[in-house]
Amino acid sequence: MTAFNMDPFDQLEPLLPQESAMGPVLEKAHDLRTEAARLTGACQAGVSRELARMLRSMNSYYSNKIEGEHTRPVEIEQAMAKVFSENREMARLQHLAVAHIETERWIYEQRMATADLYSGRALCAIHQHLFAQLDANDRIVRLHDVDGQVSEAVVVEPGQIRTRDVAVRRHIAPAWGALDALIQRWSSVYGHARRGEMQVIAAAAAHHRLMWIHPFCDGNGRTGRLHSLAVLQSLDLTAGLWSPLRGLARSGSAYAEKLSNADMPRMGDLDGRGQRSQRMLIEWIDFFVDVCRDQVRFMSHMLNLQAMQDRLGALLAHEEKVVKRGIRMEALRPLHYLFVSQGEIGRGDFASMTGMGERTATTLISKLLDAGLLVSDTPRGHVRFGIPLGALRFLFPSLWPEAEADAAAADR
Numbered sequence: 001m002t003a004f005n006m007d008p009f010d011q012l013e014p015l016l017p018q019e020s021a022m023g024p025v026l027e028k029a030h031d032l033r034t035e036a037a038r039l040t041g042a043c044q045a046g047v048s049r050e051l052a053r054m055l056r057s058m059n060s061y062y063s064n065k066i067e068g069e070h071t072r073p074v075e076i077e078q079a080m081a082k083v084f085s086e087n088r089e090m091a092r093l094q095h096l097a098v099a100h101i102e103t104e105r106w107i108y109e110q111r112m113a114t115a116d117l118y119s120g121r122a123l124c125a126i127h128q129h130l131f132a133q134l135d136a137n138d139r140i141v142r143l144h145d146v147d148g149q150v151s152e153a154v155v156v157e158p159g160q161i162r163t164r165d166v167a168v169r170r171h172i173a174p175a176w177g178a179l180d181a182l183i184q185r186w187s188s189v190y191g192h193a194r195r196g197e198m199q200v201i202a203a204a205a206a207h208h209r210l211m212w213i214h215p216f217c218d219g220n221g222r223t224g225r226l227h228s229l230a231v232l233q234s235l236d237l238t239a240g241l242w243s244p245l246r247g248l249a250r251s252g253s254a255y256a257e258k259l260s261n262a263d264m265p266r267m268g269d270l271d272g273r274g275q276r277s278q279r280m281l282i283e284w285i286d287f288f289v290d291v292c293r294d295q296v297r298f299m300s301h302m303l304n305l306q307a308m309q310d311r312l313g314a315l316l317a318h319e320e321k322v323v324k325r326g327i328r329m330e331a332l333r334p335l336h337y338l339f340v341s342q343g344e345i346g347r348g349d350f351a352s353m354t355g356m357g358e359r360t361a362t363t364l365i366s367k368l369l370d371a372g373l374l375v376s377d378t379p380r381g382h383v384r385f386g387i388p389l390g391a392l393r394f395l396f397p398s399l400w401p402e403a404e405a406d407a408a409a410a411d412r
Helices: 023-042 045-066 073-080 088-110 120-131 176-190 197-213 220-234 244-249 254-261 278-302 305-323 329-340 347-354 358-371 389-395 401-411
Strands: 140-144 150-155
Touching: 023 197, 023 278, 045 073, 045 088, 045 220, 045 244, 045 389, 045 401, 073 088, 073 389, 073 401, 088 120, 088 220, 120 176, 120 220, 176 197, 197 220, 197 278, 220 244, 244 278, 254 278, 305 329, 305 389, 329 347, 329 358, 347 358, 389 401
Parallel strands: none
Antiparallel strands: 140 150
């Protein structure tokens, strides 16, 4: 277990590496900001809205996966339709997935300032929103004491800072009586990071230091990842178009390994000035920023306009020849137009672009709405580009392989 002395405040340092040691990661942070801005500018509002909705489901899947609690994408989709498994444990995971989705939506709508997010109040609000959606039976956990022994089962209280000492794997979390001071220190440093690249570095470092503080009895990982999403959003980096959660989950053991390494004590006089290792903190920051850049670059590739036209054509051919729901290739031109040019268009304009007769085009629009390839907020309102899970393997191949596998299985 991680060594822990009677001065937890000192053990938290450094919260940020010395600037003289941050040249390479600052350059990567600059590249991330540039590439993220380019991606945001390339995506239309309607597509962005629907992609963000789908990514919330994906994020909930990957957050569960990181915790070692697996739900299939189809099970999350069923849960969003309020269809839950008869298996008690699976239903619990479905409830957690829905809670994550709703909390991420709530975070997106809050639009909190970056400095405000680095506060105990904001952390508790995220934890509260997430766990208050679960009933008491879904919030029962078994905690470990500082000797590594399983203690009694407790019910996690939404938004409540812990009032007991706990251990997580090899890490003995700071004594509960020190939490207020530790969170205040965490807030003051990261909430006042210099604007620009340093705020990206702060977002990465803050994720680890929050995990080290371990402010809640349970749910620290889920809350910490949602907090990181909120910070990246507040920095205008995501626009709902990408998420580090996919990269963190798909990094195998590297996520847990880099977090654990950053717990290490300082290794000699050349390893910074705090009690924790500066070198390992920089290694963690480098890993986190790399994950973010990879996700931005992946989504930039996915949103290539010509490639999307080809993928839409393959999807519509599959619908005509295999699924046979009455969705025809004539939908290609207006669907691609929605993707590249407009957030929404009227149904009459969509029908005209198909080149079909009015009644046939109206039937096609109805079938596209049923399939989720079109979305409308009202029965006769404007339509926008939709991204149903069943179409992911055509529209965004490899974005969410597990969802593609579920959709392929459903076709058989």
